[in-house]
Every structure is written in structure tokens, then in C-alpha cells.
Amino acid sequence: xxxxxxxxxxxxxxxxxxxxxxxxxxxxxxxxxxxxxxxxxxxxxxxxxxxxxxxxxxxxxxxxxxxxxxxxxxxxxxxxxxxxxxxxxxxxxxxxxxxxxxxxxxxxxxxxxxxxxxxxxxxxxxxxxxxxxxxxxxxxxxxxxxxxxxxxxxxxxxxxxxxxxxxxxxxxxxxxxxxxxxxxxxxxxxxxxxxxxxxxxxxxxxxxxxxxxxxxxxxxxxxxxxxxxxxxxxxxxxxxxxxxxxxxxxxxxxxxxxxxxxxxxxxxxxxxxxxxxxxxxxxxxxxxxxxxxxxxxxxxxxxxxxxxxxxxxxxxxxxxxxxxxxxxxxxxxxxxxxxxxxxxxxxxxxxxxxxxxxxxxxxxxxxxxxxxxxxxxxxxxxxxxxxxxxxxxxxxxxxxxxxxxxxxxxxxxxxxxxxxxxxxxxxxxxxxxxxxxxxxxxxxxxxxxxxxxxxxxxxxxxxxxxxxxxxxxxxxxxxxxxxxxxxxxxxxxxxxxxxxxxxxxxxxx
Ligand code: MV4
Numbered sequence: 001x002x003x004x005x006x007x008x009x010x011x012x013x014x015x016x017x018x019x020x021x022x023x024x025x026x027x028x029x030x031x032x033x034x035x036x037x038x039x040x041x042x043x044x045x046x047x048x049x050x051x052x053x054x055x056x057x058x059x060x061x062x063x064x065x066x067x068x069x070x071x072x073x074x075x076x077x078x079x080x081x082x083x084x085x086x087x088x089x090x091x092x093x094x095x096x097x098x099x100x101x102x103x104x105x106x107x108x109x110x111x112x113x114x115x116x117x118x119x120x121x122x123x124x125x126x127x128x129x130x131x132x133x134x135x136x137x138x139x140x141x142x143x144x145x146x147x148x149x150x151x152x153x154x155x156x157x158x159x160x161x162x163x164x165x166x167x168x169x170x171x172x173x174x175x176x177x178x179x180x181x182x183x184x185x186x187x188x189x190x191x192x193x194x195x196x197x198x199x200x201x202x203x204x205x206x207x208x209x210x211x212x213x214x215x216x217x218x219x220x221x222x223x224x225x226x227x228x229x230x231x232x233x234x235x236x237x238x239x240x241x242x243x244x245x246x247x248x249x250x251x252x253x254x255x256x257x258x259x260x261x262x263x264x265x266x267x268x269x270x271x272x273x274x275x276x277x278x279x280x281x282x283x284x285x286x287x288x289x290x291x292x293x294x295x296x297x298x299x300x301x302x303x304x305x306x307x308x309x310x311x312x313x314x315x316x317x318x319x320x321x322x323x324x325x326x327x328x329x330x331x332x333x334x335x336x337x338x339x340x341x342x343x344x345x346x347x348x349x350x351x352x353x354x355x356x357x358x359x360x361x362x363x364x365x366x367x368x369x370x371x372x373x374x375x376x377x378x379x380x381x382x383x384x385x386x387x388x389x390x391x392x393x394x395x396x397x398x399x400x401x402x403x404x405x406x407x408x409x410x411x412x413x414x415x416x417x418x419x420x421x422x423x424x425x426x427x428x429x430x431x432x433x434x435x436x437x438x439x440x441x442x443x444x445x446x447x448x449x450x451x452x453x454x455x456x457x458x459x460x461x462x463x464x465x466x467x468x469x470x471x472x473x474x475x476x477x478x479x480x481x482x483x484x485x486x487x488x489x490x491x492x493x494x495x496x497x498x499x500x501x502x503x504x505x506x507x508x509x
Contacts (some may be wrong), residue, residue, distance in 0.1 A: 001316050002026050002077050006070040009081030010060060011370040012386050014041035017079050020308040029073045031066055033059035035380060040370045047073060054380055060084045063091050067098050077101035077315060083382065086291040103315040105270045105290045112266040113288040117160040117198050123285045126265035128258050131284040133200030141178045147199050148177065156202040157184040161192035163287050170202050205436040206277040209244050211259035212299045214310050215268045216320040223256040224299050225329050231424055233347065233440045238417060239424050240295040241334045242302050245395065245433030246278065255283055262288060271311050297368060301333035301391040332398040333391045336421035339383045343420035343445040351377050356412030360405035364391040377414050399425055420445045
């Protein structure tokens with residue numbers, strides 16, 4: 001096993017990797033920008049190397065500087081986390097050329113899955129179910145109209161170099177093909193510098209279900225079941241759960257097998273995720289993410305497998321000790337992402353200095369975050385500040401536990417996506433499990449009381465006066481009064497509302 005690794009990332013994922021590495025007796029080298037001098041990943045690592053700069057381009061994307069930092073610090077391997085350089089095939093190759101181990105898939109597998117036409121072709125050849133459509137680019141409008149007749153409407157026009165939500169146009173009528181084709185190929189050129197587009201049948205109300213896989217360097221692979229990721233907005237996931245409420249055992253194992261085939265077809269190694277669209281009981285390959293994903297913890301919670309530990313083991317050449325028949329799903333897990341954004345204002349990014357942090361606790365509650373008091377949240381990096389993850393024996397209890405954990409949590413100084421997650425969790429559609437990829441966009445999020453500025457201040461004073469009066473008055477009448485306002489208006493929540501509006505000192509996380 002490695003004695004020392006470098007983590008080419010920041011925030012909660014850098015901490016996530018450090019935690020497992022420490023448990024395995026592996027030393028960690030952090031890298032950081034000037035903006036992240038005081039970040040928790042820097043403080044928790046054994047050593048830290050400054051990359052300088054504020055923006056990603058000046059810091060976490062500097063391939064040469066990162067490889068140099070690894071060599072100079074005596075690290076034997078690089079873990080890329082997610083985002084930044086994690087799916088950069090050229091970087092993966094350069095890391096290995098420098099004599100370092102890459103804690104990720106082979107450059108060839110990253111490359112093959114990065115090109116959507118190439119990956120579709122490989123999946124069709126490997127017998128992985130794909131949405132009906134083409135395995136070659138379409139060159140012009142006439143060819144697109146002709147091909148569409150064979151595929152059937154509605155049609156999705158996708159960029160070969162796209163993925164992760166960029167460059168998809170829907171055509172419901174042949175008359176609209178011309179403008180959609182021009183728009184899609186134009187956008188493909190401007191976004192990716194590659195104008196190739198292809199066609200698929202468009203599935204109207206799909207669910208996004210993905211399978212976690214893990215392969216060693218000896219050709220052994222396992223899948224760790226599915227995650228349901230349909231609660232998203234503009235391709236940013238907000239709530240994820242495992243297992244999916246819609247998969248039966250037969251579909252689950254067929255999807256797991258398809259994911260293993262997909263990974264094998266590109267010579268995979270390490271942790272990866274195969275994304276499927278699910279519609280009406282059928283599933284279709286969408287793309288493969290050749291990295292550890294943000295939402296990996298829910299898989300860890302239902303399987304008991306530490307995915308980062310497995311990544312480190314297979315990157316060091318160890319054969320997988322886990323066998324498929326040893327794995328099973330236990331209970332239910334939900335994750336919500338904590339983003340610095342205002343869901344009541346169209347999810348506008350929110351900036352500020354973090355204060356009044358309060359972490360939820362209790363059984364089976366996990367908080368993965370790089371947040372600390374005084375942290376400046378700006379616009380230079382991804383707005384995701386952390387993730388709240390719960391586990392429970394079944395889905396209904398997991399939902400109740402997550403609602404409780406969100407209500408217990410406090411993040412002051414910025415607005416966060418937590419009220420949106422709470423709205424989802426309390427919604428009948430979510431509770432029934434009957435939702436698709438359009439569900440979140442259909443919701444409007446009401447601001448919590450403490451976000452209504454002047455009103456909030458007045459309300460805080462009002463509550464303070466009420467509390468004072470209550471302390472002097474006989475208890476019985478008053479208690480009945482609170483009970484009449486519903487089961488959630490209990491003492492804990494009133495204390496929390498006070499805390500959020502800043503009228504109490506508030507605990508620090
Ligand atoms: C689709 C689709 C429906 N039919 N393809 C969006 C991300 C991009 N990589 C692929 N995407 C989609 N492809 C066909 N043939 C619907 C989507 C899609 C979507 C997929 C997963 C999660 C959220 C989504 C939101 C909008 C559209």
C-alpha cells in the first residue's frame with residue numbers, strides 16, 4: 001500500500017479521502033489555492049503545498065504544478081476527487097508517465113467514455129441497452145430528418161463531446177429539425193470545439209438511476225447497486241437516495257450486469273458510475289462517469305463498503321477482496337447537498353462569511369463538509385459546501401430522519417439549498433416515490449421565516465417577548481396554544497428559529 005498520497009482537490013471530497021487514508025496509515029499531501037489557505041483539507045493533511053492563485057485555473061487545474069508537488073513531497077499516488085482534473089485523460093496519463101499511481105481509471109477508459117458517440121458505439125457492441133438512435137454523427141439537416149424517421153419522434157439531438165447535461169435539443173416535429181440541428185451543432189462547436197452531433201429517441205419523463213461499480217487491475221469487477229438521482233435542477237442534483245424506489249430485484253440485477261458489461265467494454269479499473277435513464281420499467285445506458293461521485297456516501301451507507309478504501313486498494317494493485325455474492329442492500333440512505341445558493345431566488349449563488357454553524361447529530365447521521373466558522377464563501381468555486389447523509393432501516397424512516405437532521409442543522413452567513421431539500425422531502429410526490437427528472441423544477445420554494453429580513457427581526461423580538469411573558473405566566477394554557485400550531489412547532493424548533501435569526505449565540509459546528 002502507498003505510504004503517502006497527494007489529493008488534487010479541495011473541500012469536502014479532499015477531507016473524505018484524507019479520512020480513509022488516515023485510517024489506512026497513509027500520509028496525505030494537500031494542495032491548495034491562496035483562497036484556501038485556511039481550509040480544513042489543508043489543516044487535516046499531513047502536509048500542504050500551496051499552488052497559489054484564487055481561481056481553479058490558477059490552482060487546482062495546474063497539472064504540472066500538481067505533479068511536481070507530488071514528486072517533491074514524496075507522494076506515490078494522486079487522488080483527483082471529483083470535478084477539476086478527475087476526468088481529464090491527459091492528466092491521468094501524465095501522472096502515470098511521471099511514475100506516480102493514478103487513483104482512478106485508465107486514461108483510455110476516461111477518454112472512451114468522454115466521447116458520447118464512441119461510448120455509445122462501444123455499449124451497443126457490448127450488448128448494453130441503449131436508447132434507440134444512431135452510433136454515427138449526422139452531418140446535415142437532411143440526414144437528421146431522414147434518420148429521425150427511422151428512430152421515431154420525439155428526437156434528442158446530442159453533442160458527441162457533451163455529457164453531464166450540456167448540448168441537448170429536443171425535436172417533436174420534423175418542421176423544427178432544421179433550427180434545432182443548427183442550434184445544437186452551433187452550441188457543440190462553441191462549448192466543446194467539436195460540432196459533431198447525433199440523434200436518439202427522446203424519453204419524456206425519465207428517471208435517472210445510476211449504478212456504482214468498482215474494478216481492480218486484474219479484471220475483477222463488482223457493482224454496488226443503484227442510486228436514484230432524479231431530484232435535480234439544470235443537471236445539478238439536490239437529493240439522492242439508495243436504493244431507488246422503482247427498481248424491482250430483476251431490474252436491479254439486470255441493470256447491475258449491464259453496468260459491469262459497460263465498464264468491462266472500456267477496460268475499466270477503479271470506482272465508476274454507469275448512468276441509466278429509466279422509463280416505464282425499461283432502462284437505457286446514458287453515460288459513464290469515470291470518477292468517484294459526490295453522492296457515493298449513500299452507496300457506502302447501504303452496502304457498508306468504504307469506496308475510497310477500495311479505490312486505494314485497487315490503485316495499489318490489490319485484487320478486489322469483495323465478491324458480488326457478499327454484497328447486499330441494507331436499509332435506505334438519503335443525501336442532500338448543501339449549496340450556497342438561494343432556492344427562493346432561482347437558486348442564485350449566495351456569498352458571505354459562515355457563522356452560527358450547527359451540525360446535526362444522532363444515530364446514522366453523517367455530515368461531509370469543509371465548512372468552518374469564518375469561512376468565506378465566494379464565487380470562485382463550486383457552491384456545494386457539503387452533504388448531509390442519513391441512513392435508516394427503511395425509506396419512510398430515512399425521510400423522517402433527514403427532515404429532522406435538516407431542521408436541526410444551521411448554516412448562517414449565506415443562504416443554502418436546505419429549504420429546497422426540505423420541501424422535496426415533505427412533498428407527497430417524493431414520499432410516494434413517484435417522481436422524475438422534472439419534479440424539482442416544478443417546485444417553488446417558500447423562504448423560511450428567518451429569511452424574511454425585517455419581518456424576521458420583528459418576529460424574533462416578538463418571540464423573545466412571548467418567551468419572557470411565558471416565563472412569568474402559568475404554563476398550562478400556553479402549552480396548549482403551541483400544540484394547536486402543529487406537531488412540528490415544538491420547543492426545539494422554536495429555539496432553532498431563534499437561533500437562525502441571530503437572537504441567540506448559537507452553537508458552532
Ligand atoms: C436524454 C433524455 C431523454 N432522452 N436522452 C441530460 C444529461 C445528458 N447527458 C443526457 N440527458 C438526458 N438525455 C434521451 N434520449 C433526458 C436527459 C435529461 C436528464 C437526464 C438525467 C438526469 C436529468 C436530466 C434532465 C433533463 C434531461
